[in-house]
Structure formats: structure tokens, C-alpha cells
Amino acid sequence: MTTVLPSAAPASTRLGLGVGMDLPWGAKIGFVDTAGGGDVTPRVRAFLKRHTGQFGYSFFAFQPRNRARLRAHDYVRAYDRLYEAMPVGMARAFHQTLLNMGTPEAYDRHPVAQFTNELHARYGFSWVVEDLGIWSLRxxxxxxxxxxxMTERGLELATENAKEARRLLEPPLHVEFPGFTEGGSFVLGGLDGFDYFRRLADDADVSVTLDVGHILSYQWLRGRTGTSMFDELERLPLERCRELHLSGCQIVGGKFRDLHHGVLLxxxxELTRYLLPRCPNLLGVTYEDPVYAEDGVLVQRSRRNYERLRLLVGEWVSGPGRSEP
Incomplete structure (x- = not known):
């Protein structure tokens, strides 16, 4: 495999606004099989041409190409073309979906780690992130x-899983606060979600990503709406937070829905504005899963709050190390 010059983000650098993309194989916003080994779709290429100058870094979420054995060789031609469409030197991260750190079952992470490390050797990921969730069973x-x-035994197992993933991966690991979308998932156990996540981060000694929608989904589940959405956030491991995620969400019938449809609430x-000065080691804020037309233009409904986010993050990048919102 031809080596692509790696990109790396200094640990102390504020990277600003980033873009995260879920790129399934065969979707309009995704990868497509080609005779040359794969490529991004024309729609993705149009978006990157139009918008990547607004971003300081990027990640994409791993989606399996097929059910074959996991081999980096099967993916790198498509990934090369993705990165060739981005500015040279832009920092890169990688969103894994196979570490399965929340599972209570025995799970072999070695093939996933080897695959990820081979990609890292080629692309120089600044970090690898994955939600602390149960991604597969059996x-x-x-x-x-x-x-x-969400029990003491569940916390013990998840902490050991996170430790193992951190040890096996060559790039830094960011563990993401899980989603608690009512109606889209269910919760086993009664431990407090914020305490659970802080204890895991401390005991596993990992950096974390806070998905703003996931935090809101948990607050809504606990009945903390309106100004109560800020309650008890200090119980999270804010000093370990390296990245914030924002993806399209919606409130339907009073219930929080993490839809990833590009439209920010x-x-x-407001919650991002609150968190920015309270996360002293933050690297960046990611706009995750933008939705756009064939010409790469963001859908109309998403533009207002996307611009608000872009301005807010720009002020944070140019502002002091810590300031009150």
C-alpha cells in the first residue's frame, strides 16, 4: 500500500470546527464500489469541494464494505480518494464502530485494533472515537x-473493555458518552449516567468525547428539560473532554430523537455554549452527519443553526483559554 503522509493534531491545539461523516457503502452520501477499488459519491465530493475550507479537521465513521474478513487493503483506495478531496494537512480522526466497549459479552478486539492501526499508519489519525455502547450481540x-x-458489574466490564481498547490502539482513544434516546434504545440498570461515565473515564484513564445530543437525550430521559438541561453536568469528566459532537436532533411529542438529519436544535x-469554557482540554467541536443536496449545498433547514455553531466555535478558537459564556 502506498503511504499517505500522515496528519497529526498537536495535543494543545484548538482545531476549531470539524466535520464528521457516516459514509455507508452504496448510499448517496457515502462510498461507492468502483473498478479502481472504491470512491466517494459525487454528492460527497461536491460537499467537500464547497465546504471543507470551513473545517479544521474531519472524521468518518467506519462502515463495513461487506461481510468479508476485515482487511485494510479492501478499504484504502476509497479512503485515499476521500482524503485526496480534502485540503492537504487537515487533521484526521476516525470513528470506529466495532470496538463494542459497552458489551457485557466476551469480545475479541484484536482484529479491529489491527485494522485501525494499519489505517492509522497510512493516514495519521489524531484520535479514534467510539460511543460507549453495545454495538453488537453474539x-x-x-x-x-x-x-x-448501567450496573456496577456492567461498569466494571465496560471499564476493562475501554482499557483494552486504549492499550491495543496506537492512536489516542476518545470514549464517547452514549446515547439514551427514549424509544430508540433501552436502559438496563439504574446507575446515574454521568457518574458512570466519569468513573469509567477515570478508572480506564481515557479521554472522552461528549455528544451534545446524547447528553440532551439523557437529560430528557431524566425529565431535565428547559433550563434544567444544565443540571448536574459538572459530574461529567469535563477535564478529560477532547471533542464535542453535534448531529441533527429533534423533539417529537416531548421525546428527544437523535435523528442525524443535519438540523441542530x-x-x-445553548448547551455547546455552556460547555466550551468548562472543557479546558477541548480540541474541537464536530458537526456530525451534515445533509446536503447533489450540488453539496446544505439543506435549507440546517443552515441557520449550522452558521450559529460556526460563529460560536470561531469565537472559542480566538478567545481566551477559559471564559464565562
């Missing part, structure tokens, strides 16, 4: 990752 992937088992912008 080898079968779930349609949406479930939260980990006002509450997500």
Missing part, C-alpha cells in the same frame, strides 16, 4: 448502539 450488529449495562447550540 456477533450480530444492532441497528442503533444500546447504552452499556437551539438547545444543542
Amino acid at each position: 456477533g450480530r450488529p444492532l441497528p442503533y448502539p444500546l447504552p452499556p449495562v 437551539d438547545e444543542q447550540i
Whole structure:
């Protein structure tokens, strides 16, 4: 495999606004099989041409190409073309979906780690991130990752899983706060989600990613709406937070829905404004899963709060190390 010059983000650098993309194989926003080994779709290429100058870094979420044995060789031609469409030197991260750190079952992470490390050697990932969730059971992937088992034994197992993933991976690991979308997943156990996540991060000694929608989904599940959405956030491991995620969400019938449809809620912008000065080691804020037309233009409904987010993150990048919102 031809080596691609790696990209790396200095640990102390504020990278600003990033873009995260879920790129399934065969989707309009995704990868497509070609005779040359794969490529991004014309729609993705149009978006990158139009918008990547607005971003300081990128990640894409791993989607399996087929059910064959996991081999980096089967993916790198498509990934090369993705990165060739981005500015030279842009920092790169990678969102894994196979570490399965929330599972209570025995699970062999060595093939996933080897695959990820081979990609890292080629692309120089600044970090690898994955939600602390149950992504598969008995080898079968779930349609949406479930939260980990919220018991003391579940916490013990998830912590050991995170330790193992950190040890096996060559790039730094960011463990993401899980989603608690009512109606989209269910919760086993009664431990407090914020305490659970802080204890795991401390005991596993890992950096974390806070998905703003996931935090709101948990607050909504606990009945903390309106100004109560800020309650008890200090119980999270804010000093370990290296990245914030924002993806399209919606409130339907009073219930929080993490839809990844590109449209950010006002509450997500407000919570991001609250968190920025309280996460002293933050690297960046990711706009995750933008939705756009064939010409790469963002859908109309997403533009207002995307611009609000872009301005907010720009102020954070140019502002002091810590300031009150």
C-alpha cells in the first residue's frame, strides 16, 4: 500500500470546527464500489469541494464494505480518494464502530485494533472515537448502539473493555458518552449516567468525547428539560473532554430523537455554549452527519443553526483559554 503522509493534531491545539461523516457503502452520501477499488459519491465530493475550507479537521465513521474478513487493503483506495478531496494537512480522526466497549459479552478486539492501526499508519489519525455502547450481540450488529449495562458489574466490564481498547490502539482513544434516546434504545440498570461515565473515564484513564445530543437525550430521559438541561453536568469528566459532537436532533411529542438529519436544535447550540469554557482540554467541536443536496449545498433547514455553531466555535478558537459564556 502506498503511504499517505500522515496528519497529526498537536495535543494543545484548538482545531476549531470539524466535520464528521457516516459514509455507508452504496448510499448517496457515502462510498461507492468502483473498478479502481472504491470512491466517494459525487454528492460527497461536491460537499467537500464547497465546504471543507470551513473545517479544521474531519472524521468518518467506519462502515463495513461487506461481510468479508476485515482487511485494510479492501478499504484504502476509497479512503485515499476521500482524503485526496480534502485540503492537504487537515487533521484526521476516525470513528470506529466495532470496538463494542459497552458489551457485557466476551469480545475479541484484536482484529479491529489491527485494522485501525494499519489505517492509522497510512493516514495519521489524531484520535479514534467510539460511543460507549453495545454495538453488537453474539456477533450480530444492532441497528442503533444500546447504552452499556448501567450496573456496577456492567461498569466494571465496560471499564476493562475501554482499557483494552486504549492499550491495543496506537492512536489516542476518545470514549464517547452514549446515547439514551427514549424509544430508540433501552436502559438496563439504574446507575446515574454521568457518574458512570466519569468513573469509567477515570478508572480506564481515557479521554472522552461528549455528544451534545446524547447528553440532551439523557437529560430528557431524566425529565431535565428547559433550563434544567444544565443540571448536574459538572459530574461529567469535563477535564478529560477532547471533542464535542453535534448531529441533527429533534423533539417529537416531548421525546428527544437523535435523528442525524443535519438540523441542530437551539438547545444543542445553548448547551455547546455552556460547555466550551468548562472543557479546558477541548480540541474541537464536530458537526456530525451534515445533509446536503447533489450540488453539496446544505439543506435549507440546517443552515441557520449550522452558521450559529460556526460563529460560536470561531469565537472559542480566538478567545481566551477559559471564559464565562
